Amino acid sequence: MDGDFDDEEVVKRMCVGAAFSVMVIIFTFLGSIKRPRRSIRSGPSEENLRREKTRADLMRRIFHGYSDSCQNFVRMRPAAFMKLASLMRKLDLLKDSRNVTVEEQLVITLNILGHKSKNRTMRTQFIRSGDTVSKYFNRVLQAISCIQGRFMKQAPNEVPPEILSNPSFYPFFKDCVGMIDETHVDAMLPATRVSRFRGRKGVTQNILAACTPNKLFTYVLAGWEGSANDYRILQDALSRPQPYGLRVYPGKYYLCDAGYTTQPGFISPYRGVRYHLKEFTGRTPQNRRELFNLRHSSLRSKIEPTFGILKNRFKILTSKPHYPFPAQVDIVLACTVLHNYIATVDPEDELLNETTDIEEEDGEEEINEESNVMDFTLSQTVRELNASKDEWRSRRDQIAMDMWIDYCSKYRHGDTHESAL
Incomplete structure (x- = not known):
C-alpha cells in the first residue's frame, strides 16, 4: 500500500509541475504580445521627442529665418527647393521614410554639396546616425541623376x-x-x-x-x-x-x-x-x-x-x-x-x-x-x-x-x- 501511495504522489507532483510550466509559457507569450502595445500607447520617449523638435527647429530656421537662410544653407532659394522636393515625389524618385522626410533628405544632401560638409557635421546638426546620412546622400544623388534628361538637353540644332x-x-x-x-x-x-x-x-x-x-x-x-x-x-x-x-x-x-x-x-x-x-x-x-x-x-x-x-x-x-x-x-x-x-x-x-x-x-x-x-x-x-x-x-x-x-x-x-x- 505504501508503495502505491508513493507512486501516486510522484504522479501528482509531475502533473503539477507540468501545469506550472505550461502556465509560465502562456504568460510569457501573452506578455510578449502586450509589451509592444503598451509601448505604442505610451508614445515616443522624451529623448526622441527632443530630437524631433530640434530637427523641426532647424528646418524652420532654414526656410523661415533670415531672407537668405535657405539660399545660404542649401544653395537655392525656397521656391526652387520646394519645386525640387515636389518633383522628386511626383516622379517617385524619393519617398518619405518613417523618420526622414524628402525635404530633410534633400537639405542634408544639398548642404553637403554646397558647403563640402562632413558626414559628422550633418550627423550632429540633424541628430542622425552617420549611416543614415550616408544612405540618404547616395539615394538623393541617384535621384538627381534620374532628372538629367529633363534639365540637361544636348544643344538644339538652331542658332542660340x-x-x-x-x-x-x-x-x-x-x-x-x-x-x-x-x-x-x-x-x-x-x-x-x-x-x-x-x-x-x-x-x-x-x-x-x-x-x-x-x-x-x-x-x-x-x-x-x-x-x-x-x-x-x-x-x-x-x-x-x-x-x-x-x-x-x-x-x-x-x-x-x-x-x-x-x-x-x-x-x-x-x-x-x-x-x-x-x-x-x-x-x-x-x-x-x-x-x-x-x-x-x-x-x-x-x-x-x-x-x-x-x-x-x-x-x-x-x-x-x-x-x-x-x-x-x-x-x-x-x-x-x-x-x-x-x-x-x-x-x-x-x-x-x-x-x-x-x-x-x-x-x-x-x-x-x-x-x-x-x-x-x-x-x-x-x-x-x-x-x-x-x-x-x-x-x-x-x-x-x-x-x-x-x-x-x-x-x-x-x-x-x-x-x-
Missing part, C-alpha cells in the same frame, strides 16, 4: 539667341551650337590608381563639358583621369552611341580652345595669334586672324564663368572628396544637373548672375534628331581625316575673311589692309 542678337557674332557664328571646354576637380583614389590621375593640376578627374551661351550645360563627361589629354576625352565623347555621346549636327560646330584641333564639328582659334581678351586691351585687331580670335574668345569664354558659378555654388567641387570614386563622378554630374535645374526654374537666382570667372587651363522635351547627327564611330583613313580637317580650316578662313570685311566697312572706312599677318 545670344548669337542671333549680337552683330559681332551673327551671321559669322550662325552655325555655332555651343562651346566645349574641360575643367579639373580634385579626386581621391587608392594608392594603386593615383599615378594615372596625377597631372599638372594634381590628382584630379578631368571633366569635359559643353554649354550654350546662356550658361546651361548641354553635355558632361566626367570620370576621366586628370592626366588624360583633352582631345582624347573629346574623341571618347564622340565615339559613344547616342544619346550617350556628344551630339554634333552636319554643318554645325562647337567652339573650342587651342587644346583641340579644328575638325568636323569643332572650330579652334588660330595658333600663334593673340587670343585671350586681355591681350587685346588698348589695341584693335590688325588682321582677320586677330579679329577672328578676339570674337572666338569673347564667345567661347562664356563657358568659363559657367564653371565658376558651378564651383562657387557647390564647394564640394573645390575640395578633396572623401567618397568612393564612382560617387565622386556622380557628385560632379549631380552638381551640373542642379545648376541647370536652378537656371531653369529660378533664372533670377543671384548666384547665376554673379560674374565669377575661374582660370582654366516641366514636361520632358523629346529631341528626335539622332538621324541627323554626325557619326564619329565610323573609321576614316588618314587621307580622309586630313581632307576633312582641311575643309574645316578653310571654313574658318572664310568666316575670318567675312568678319574682317564687315569690320573694316564699319570701323576702317572700308580699308581691308592687314598688318602683322
Whole structure:
C-alpha cells in the first residue's frame, strides 16, 4: 500500500509541475504580445521627442529665418527647393521614410554639396546616425541623376539667341551650337590608381563639358583621369552611341580652345595669334586672324564663368572628396544637373548672375534628331581625316575673311589692309 501511495504522489507532483510550466509559457507569450502595445500607447520617449523638435527647429530656421537662410544653407532659394522636393515625389524618385522626410533628405544632401560638409557635421546638426546620412546622400544623388534628361538637353540644332542678337557674332557664328571646354576637380583614389590621375593640376578627374551661351550645360563627361589629354576625352565623347555621346549636327560646330584641333564639328582659334581678351586691351585687331580670335574668345569664354558659378555654388567641387570614386563622378554630374535645374526654374537666382570667372587651363522635351547627327564611330583613313580637317580650316578662313570685311566697312572706312599677318 505504501508503495502505491508513493507512486501516486510522484504522479501528482509531475502533473503539477507540468501545469506550472505550461502556465509560465502562456504568460510569457501573452506578455510578449502586450509589451509592444503598451509601448505604442505610451508614445515616443522624451529623448526622441527632443530630437524631433530640434530637427523641426532647424528646418524652420532654414526656410523661415533670415531672407537668405535657405539660399545660404542649401544653395537655392525656397521656391526652387520646394519645386525640387515636389518633383522628386511626383516622379517617385524619393519617398518619405518613417523618420526622414524628402525635404530633410534633400537639405542634408544639398548642404553637403554646397558647403563640402562632413558626414559628422550633418550627423550632429540633424541628430542622425552617420549611416543614415550616408544612405540618404547616395539615394538623393541617384535621384538627381534620374532628372538629367529633363534639365540637361544636348544643344538644339538652331542658332542660340545670344548669337542671333549680337552683330559681332551673327551671321559669322550662325552655325555655332555651343562651346566645349574641360575643367579639373580634385579626386581621391587608392594608392594603386593615383599615378594615372596625377597631372599638372594634381590628382584630379578631368571633366569635359559643353554649354550654350546662356550658361546651361548641354553635355558632361566626367570620370576621366586628370592626366588624360583633352582631345582624347573629346574623341571618347564622340565615339559613344547616342544619346550617350556628344551630339554634333552636319554643318554645325562647337567652339573650342587651342587644346583641340579644328575638325568636323569643332572650330579652334588660330595658333600663334593673340587670343585671350586681355591681350587685346588698348589695341584693335590688325588682321582677320586677330579679329577672328578676339570674337572666338569673347564667345567661347562664356563657358568659363559657367564653371565658376558651378564651383562657387557647390564647394564640394573645390575640395578633396572623401567618397568612393564612382560617387565622386556622380557628385560632379549631380552638381551640373542642379545648376541647370536652378537656371531653369529660378533664372533670377543671384548666384547665376554673379560674374565669377575661374582660370582654366516641366514636361520632358523629346529631341528626335539622332538621324541627323554626325557619326564619329565610323573609321576614316588618314587621307580622309586630313581632307576633312582641311575643309574645316578653310571654313574658318572664310568666316575670318567675312568678319574682317564687315569690320573694316564699319570701323576702317572700308580699308581691308592687314598688318602683322
